[in-house]
Amino acid sequence: MIKLAIFDLDGTLLNTIEDLAESTNYALEQCGFPKHNIKEYNYFVGNGIKKLFERALPQKERNETNINLIRKHFLYHYNTHNTNHTRPYPGINDVLIQMQQSGILIAVASNKYQEATENLIHFYFGKHINFIAILGQREGIPTKPDPFIVTEILNKANVSANNSIYIGDSNVDMETAKSSNIISVGVTWGFRTEKELLESGANYIAHNTKDIINICQKL
Numbered sequence: 457m458i459k460l461a462i463f464d465l466d467g468t469l470l471n472t473i474e475d476l477a478e479s480t481n482y483a484l485e486q487c488g489f490p491k492h493n494i495k496e497y498n499y500f501v502g503n504g505i506k507k508l509f510e511r512a513l514p515q516k517e518r519n520e521t522n523i524n525l526i527r528k529h530f531l532y533h534y535n536t537h538n539t540n541h542t543r544p545y546p547g548i549n550d551v552l553i554q555m556q557q558s559g560i561l562i563a564v565a566s567n568k569y570q571e572a573t574e575n576l577i578h579f580y581f582g583k584h585i586n587f588i589a590i591l592g593q594r595e596g597i598p599t600k601p602d603p604f605i606v607t608e609i610l611n612k613a614n615v616s617a618n619n620s621i622y623i624g625d626s627n628v629d630m631e632t633a634k635s636s637n638i639i640s641v642g643v644t645w646g647f648r649t650e651k652e653l654l655e656s657g658a659n660y661i662a663h664n665t666k667d668i669i670n671i672c673q674k675l
C-alpha cells in the first residue's frame with residue numbers, strides 16, 4: 457500500500473521550461489553568449505542550475521567564472537519571472553488532492569535550487585496541499601540521482617521505501633528511484649521521452665495524470 461508519493465518538480469508537477477529558457481537566454485545575452493531555442497532546454501534541465509549553465513554555454517566557455525557570471529544574471533531574472541509562463545500540468549492538482557484525501561503523504565524532491573522550489577510549490581499548490589517535505593538543491597547536499605534527498609524525505613515522513621512511490625519525467629528521476637529502492641513512475645508529459653524513461657528503468661509509465669492514481673491503486 458502506498459503511503460508516500462515523492463514528486464519531481466520541473467517537468468512533472470510544473471511546466472517550467474519557458475521561464476527557465478527565458479531567464480537563461482537573458483543571462484547568456486547579458487554576457488554576450490549565443491542563446492538557445494526552447495526545445496534544447498528540455499535537455500539542459502534536470503541536474504540543477506550549475507549543469508544547466510554549463511550545458512547552455514559554448515563548449516569552450518564552460519568554466520567556473522562564466523558559470524558564476526551566468527548564475528548572477530539568471531537569478532536576478534528568474535527570481536522575479538519564474539511564474540510568467542510556468543503552470544501546473546493539466547490534471548496534476550486533482551491527483552494531488554485525491555492523494556491527500558486518501559491519506560497519502562506528498563513530498564517534492566527536486567534538483568532545482570531550494571528557494572525557487574519552495575516558492576513555486578507554495579505559489580501553485582500551497583493553498584490546498586500540505587507537503588510533508590519540499591526539498592530542492594542545497595549547498596553541500598548531493599543532487600539526484602544520489603538517493604540522499606529521498607532518504608531525507610523517507611525519514612521525515614517515517615515511511616519505508618516499500619510503501620513509497622517516486623514520480624518523475626527524466627532519466628535522473630528514474631535513476632534516483634532505483635538508487636533509493638523505490639518504485640518509479642515515469643511521466644510522458646514532461647521534458648523527456650518515454651524511451652528515455654524506460655531505458656533508465658521506469659517501473660511504470662504514466663501517459664496522463666489519472667494513470668498515477670490507477671498505478672497507486674494497483675500497488
Ligand SMILES: O=C(O)COP(=O)(O)O
Nearest residue numbers: 465466502503504566567
Ligand atoms: O532544475 C533542474 O535542473 C531539475 O529540477 P527537477 O529535479 O525538479 O526536475
